[in-house]
Amino acid sequence: xxxxxxxxxxxxxxxxxxxxxxxxxxxxxxxDLAERLLDRLEDTSMRFGSxxxxxxxxxxxxxxxxxxxxxxxxxxxxxxAACAGGLAVAIDGEALPFSAQKFDLVLAHCSLHWVNxxxxxxxxxxxxxxxxxxxxxxxxxxxxxxxLRTALLDAELMLSGGVSPxxxxxxxxRDCAGLLQRAGFLLPVADMEEIALxxxxxxxxxxxxxxxxxxxxxxxxxxxxxxxxxxxxxxxxLPMRDGRTVATLNLAIMTGWAP
Numbered sequence: 001x002x003x004x005x006x007x008x009x010x011x012x013x014x015x016x017x018x019x020x021x022x023x024x025x026x027x028x029x030x031x032d033l034a035e036r037l038l039d040r041l042e043d044t045s046m047r048f049g050s051x052x053x054x055x056x057x058x059x060x061x062x063x064x065x066x067x068x069x070x071x072x073x074x075x076x077x078x079x080x081a082a083c084a085g086g087l088a089v090a091i092d093g094e095a096l097p098f099s100a101q102k103f104d105l106v107l108a109h110c111s112l113h114w115v116n117x118x119x120x121x122x123x124x125x126x127x128x129x130x131x132x133x134x135x136x137x138x139x140x141x142x143x144x145x146x147x148l149r150t151a152l153l154d155a156e157l158m159l160s161g162g163v164s165p166x167x168x169x170x171x172x173x174r175d176c177a178g179l180l181q182r183a184g185f186l187l188p189v190a191d192m193e194e195i196a197l198x199x200x201x202x203x204x205x206x207x208x209x210x211x212x213x214x215x216x217x218x219x220x221x222x223x224x225x226x227x228x229x230x231x232x233x234x235x236x237x238l239p240m241r242d243g244r245t246v247a248t249l250n251l252a253i254m255t256g257w258a259p
Contacts, residue, residue, distance in 0.1 A: 005116045006169065009076070009092070011217040012114045016077035019213035023057055023083070026212040029197075033251065034059035034109055036193060037138045040255060041067075044134065048105035052098065052128065053086060055111025057212070061085030069105065076114065080213065093121050098128035108137035110251075113170060114217065122183035129258035135185060136255055141192060142172045143250040147238050148205065155234040156227070164222035176254050185256025195249040202235040202245040 023030070034056065051069040053060040061071045062085050073086030074096075081088040091097065093115035106125050115121045125135065149167040156163045171179075173192050180188035199205050209215060238245045 005219050007114055007116055008217050008219045008221075009094075009116070011215075013076045015210075015215045015217060016075060016213040017079040019057075019211060020077075020079045020083050022211035026208050027058065029208065030057055030059045030110075030212065033138060033195075034063070036251065037107060037109055037136055037253060038063055040136050040253060041134075046132075046134065048134070050103050050130075051086075051105040051107065052103045052125075053084070054091070054106070054108040056084045056086075056107070056109045058084055060107060060109050064105075064107075072103070075111070077213070093117070096121065096124040096128065098124070100127050101130045102128050104130045104133040106133065106135045108139075110138050110140065112137055113139050113168065118171070119179055119182055122179055122185075126184050126256075126258055131258055133258040134255070135180070135258065136253070139176070139252050139254065140170050141176065141250050141252040142170050143194075143248060144170050145247055145249070147247055148234070151234040151237045152230070154237065155230055159227045159229055159233070165218045165220055166216050166226075168216070168218060170250075173250070173252050176252050180254060180256040183256075184259065186259050188254070188256045190252050190254045193251045193253070195251055196241065197247045197249055198241060198244040199247070200244050202238050203231075205238075205245065205247050206231065206235075 048069055051064045052072045054074045056073060061073050064071045071086030072089055073081055073084035074089045074091045075081035075084060078090035081090050094117050106129055112118060145167050152166045153163050173190060176190035177188040
């Protein structure tokens with residue numbers, strides 16, 4: 001792990017690999033979020049032949065193949081890449097292994113938020129795209145899981161007098177289009193959908209995060225066991241809607257074109 005890293009890359013890789021066995025638990029959510037990204041393909045009449053999908057977890061590759069594309073499926077975990085549905089490639093978010101002008105479509109599905117050097121990764125992805133290629137990405141942004149973040153901080157402060165980061169930091173929506181522009185993409189656009197996730201049992205929220213490979217991998221997190229009462233106390237303080245626990249996902253959709 002490099003100095004100054006926000007995320008512990010080996011932990012990200014391990015969490016994604018472990019989640020292969022539990023993806024079925026969250027496949028409905030992942031598929032729904034993937035459709036929100038894939039819908040943007042309907043906004044163009046272009047036809048794409050070679051596609052790279054990153055982090056699809058089985059929700060992207062088959063749909064691209066159904067459109068006649070040759071698909072490379074990349075993930076931080078080789079096990080997750082192998083089950084995604086395309087030609088499997090395990091990647092390091094800081095050094096991507098793709099040659100120049102290889103793809104005319106790149107989709108990153110809820111994955112780039114685990115990359116330490118996001119500007120650098122976007123530059124590498126743009127270089128891997130053919131001129132005129134389309135880049136699409138979905139990514140949680142600021143406000144995502146804010147209810148859980150606040151509840152955990154308040155509960156830990158009450159129990160131990162100190163806090164440890166237990167929910168990932170997320171970028172601001174207003175920065176997303178700027179990141180694409182800095183990376184050299186043309187016509188960068190970023191918009192956001194606010195999605196309310198509802199749970200009859202608040203513990204299911206934590207189970208789904210684990211099942212999808214989204215467990216805490218913040219480099220500065222405490223390596224000590226959490227106090228036994230922490231999660232029950234935090235979960236009991238999550239807000240309710242219609243008798244169910246609510247968690248917010250602010251999903252940014254980013255679009256850009258390779259020059």
